[in-house]
Amino acid sequence: MTAALEIAGLRKSFGKTEIIRGVDLSVGNGERHAIIGPNGAGKSTLFNLITGRFPPSSGTVRLHSHDLTGLAPFQINRMGLSRSFQITNIFPRMTVFENVRCSLLWSRGYRYSFWNIVSRSRDLTEAADEILEQINLTQRRNLPAGVLSYAEQRALEIGITIAGGANVIMLDEPTAGMSHSETDYIVDLIRQVTDNKTLIMVEHDMGVVFGLADRISVLVYGEIIATGRPEEVRANPRVQEAYLGAVLEAEH
Numbered sequence: 001m002t003a004a005l006e007i008a009g010l011r012k013s014f015g016k017t018e019i020i021r022g023v024d025l026s027v028g029n030g031e032r033h034a035i036i037g038p039n040g041a042g043k044s045t046l047f048n049l050i051t052g053r054f055p056p057s058s059g060t061v062r063l064h065s066h067d068l069t070g071l072a073p074f075q076i077n078r079m080g081l082s083r084s085f086q087i088t089n090i091f092p093r094m095t096v097f098e099n100v101r102c103s104l105l106w107s108r109g110y111r112y113s114f115w116n117i118v119s120r121s122r123d124l125t126e127a128a129d130e131i132l133e134q135i136n137l138t139q140r141r142n143l144p145a146g147v148l149s150y151a152e153q154r155a156l157e158i159g160i161t162i163a164g165g166a167n168v169i170m171l172d173e174p175t176a177g178m179s180h181s182e183t184d185y186i187v188d189l190i191r192q193v194t195d196n197k198t199l200i201m202v203e204h205d206m207g208v209v210f211g212l213a214d215r216i217s218v219l220v221y222g223e224i225i226a227t228g229r230p231e232e233v234r235a236n237p238r239v240q241e242a243y244l245g246a247v248l249e250a251e252h
């Protein structure tokens with residue numbers, strides 16, 4: 001399998017504290033990969049390094065073999081990598097439709113050209129409506145996004161994340177704060193919208209992780225202590241000791 005994302009020797013320090021301590025990771029094209037680990041392990045920091053939000057102290061990130069060093073988040077986004085955030089990141093007063101359309105505009109780089117926007121407006125409307133279908137929000141199309149339920153807002157955020165047509169999708173805790181039924185709903189949605197795409201997600205809910213991921217990496221104190229298929233990771237004694245033992249016990 002060719003790699004969608006390749007991380008080599010990645011390190012990040014904030015002041016004197018090294019938070020990411022030499023991460024190597026390769027995520028295959030079309031793979032669904034989960035990054036798990038205790039609070040404060042550096043999962044969000046790793047996301048921020050991959051997406052260009054923070055520059056690494058050293059090491060490289062490659063997207064489809066292109067070195068991302070020095071690129072801004074929007075440039076990386078245009079190369080086909082899109083992410084969601086831990087907190088819901090929508091415009092609450094804009095309609096559901098406008099939220100998606102705005103994201104399409106941004107990702108297609110039309111924002112500075114009024115005439116371009118006008119001439120492409122039918123394309124954009126169709127594309128936005130297609131996304132709304134995919135995330136099951138067609139019925140909510142013209143409501144302000146702020147009145148949607150929490151799960152619907154997270155679904156909208158996933159729609160915004162996929163709107164630009166990125167083939168590598170990164171989701172940061174997509175089911176955080178959800179009930180069991182909301183979680184099932186979002187997991188189905190993630191499965192659908194990432195079909196034939198590469199997914200990298202940070203997630204604390206082990207049911208979601210083991211249900212969705214083809215492979216899992218376990219990050220502990222800024223180092224990946226194991227990467228493998230779910231059953232391999234679950235059986236790994238080092239992972240059991242550092243993280244999973246306590247988490248699985250707490251869930252039962």
Ligand SMILES: Nc1ncnc2c1ncn2[C@@H]1O[C@H](COP(=O)(O)OP(=O)(O)OP(=O)(O)O)[C@@H](O)[C@H]1O
Pocket residue numbers: 014019037038039040041042043044045046
């Ligand atoms: N911008 C920053 N400046 C200084 N320290 C930071 C910064 N961002 C993160 N850290 C520190 O890096 C460590 C890792 O944080 P990070 O948010 O990446 O962990 P995490 O694994 O995502 O945790 P959680 O599961 O709780 O979201 C924490 O100790 C945090 O305080």
